[in-house]
Amino acid sequence: MHEVALSEQVAAVARRAAGGRRVHSVRLRIGALRQVVPEPLAYAWEFTTAGTSLDGATLDVEWVPGRLRCPAGHESLMQGEFDVHCPRCGEVARIIGGEEFTVVDLSVSDSSGSPDSTGRPAPEEDA
Numbered sequence: 001m002h003e004v005a006l007s008e009q010v011a012a013v014a015r016r017a018a019g020g021r022r023v024h025s026v027r028l029r030i031g032a033l034r035q036v037v038p039e040p041l042a043y044a045w046e047f048t049t050a051g052t053s054l055d056g057a058t059l060d061v062e063w064v065p066g067r068l069r070c071p072a073g074h075e076s077l078m079q080g081e082f083d084v085h086c087p088r089c090g091e092v093a094r095i096i097g098g099e100e101f102t103v104v105d106l107s108v109s110d111s112s113g114s115p116d117s118t119g120r121p122a123p124e125e126d127a
């Protein structure tokens with residue numbers, strides 16, 4: 001249950017960054033090489049945050065593909081999870097992306113204020 005441990009890490013980071021404010025969403029960047037599976041992660045996040053100060057916060061994940069650069073300087077996306085050969089010349093390439101696991105952004109509001117401090121348009125009213 002790799003995803004539960006990751007969720008707990010993310011929750012800890014989000015809680016510290018929020019500093020007591022209410023968290024609406026957490027934006028994450030996850031590289032393909034981390035082998036995180038979306039559904040178990042979403043489930044683990046719900047399970048980890050239920051009943052805590054993060055209850056109801058959504059997890060917004062930006063998935064980053066694995067990227068390679070070979071000695072000849074060709075950059076490419078990884079074709080398979082464990083294939084580090086350059087698809088253009090067949091040389092063994094270096095991994096230059098896809099190992100990210102970062103909390104990119106948090107959407108928060110003061111616990112006392114309305115949750116509408118994010119610049120969302122006000123609901124329409126009858127004139």
Ligand SMILES: [Zn+2]
Pocket residue numbers: 070071072073074086087088089090091
């Ligand atoms: Zn190459």
